[in-house]
Amino acid sequence: MPFGLKNAPSTFQRLMNTVLSGLRGLHCYIYLDDCILYSADLPSHIDKLTLVLERFCQNNLKLQPDKCEFLRREVTYLGHVITDAGVSSYPEKVRAIEGLPAPKNPKDVKSFLERRRFHWTQEQEFAFQTLKQKLISAPLLQYPDYSKPFILTTDACNYAVGAILSQGEIGKDKPIAYA
Structure with a gap:
């Protein structure tokens, strides 16, 4: 082709x-x-x-x-590292997030969050650092066990939707996929 x-x-x-x-x-x-x-x-x-x-x-x-x-036993596939233990983020992508500087102007914020209004305070700085930490320490995605029930957790608003597919005891469930 x-x-x-x-x-x-x-x-x-x-x-x-x-x-x-x-x-x-x-x-x-x-x-x-x-x-x-x-x-x-x-x-x-x-x-x-x-x-x-x-x-x-x-x-x-x-x-x-x-x-x-x-x-x-371990492969990198579509930006993820896949092993027999599960699926995790590719280390280079994690390092890229770690290295993100805090937004300094509206253009920086727009590129990160696609928003136009900008006012950066300590609260926003804390939220930004927390978000980076959450992205870096994303949990290992587990493989589905088709003999057990699945849990689908969803959330939506006027401009976004999100979902987590997991398995296990509620409150101790392990993520399988995010959307």
Whole structure:
């Protein structure tokens, strides 16, 4: 597929969704040309890897060996670090947030919060530092256990919505995903 075409990414994603139909979410995740497989043990991982590679062969898709990593216990995928323990933020992104200076003018605030009004006091400075700390120390996302019930916590206002999918005892639940 030629580079630079306006619809190339969506066309390629549609192709990958079709090629890996029935495997996505059960054996692998795919985002454009980034494909990640996950398994509980090595034999099942080899089976899943074989399935995915067979699909690529059947559809005449080629892999670049120097861009492939196999049998990893930790991977960086779409800005996250994924291990058998869960999903965490990529350290470089955390460092970028740590290094954010406090806004000094309305333009800085707008770029951070997309707001126009500006009046910076100690209260705003404390809130900004607290927000940075919360973003840096985001909890490890857990893997879902489909045999247990899920908890969906939502909130909304006139200009935003948010949700947390978690599992566990209420008050001690562990996050699985944020939206």
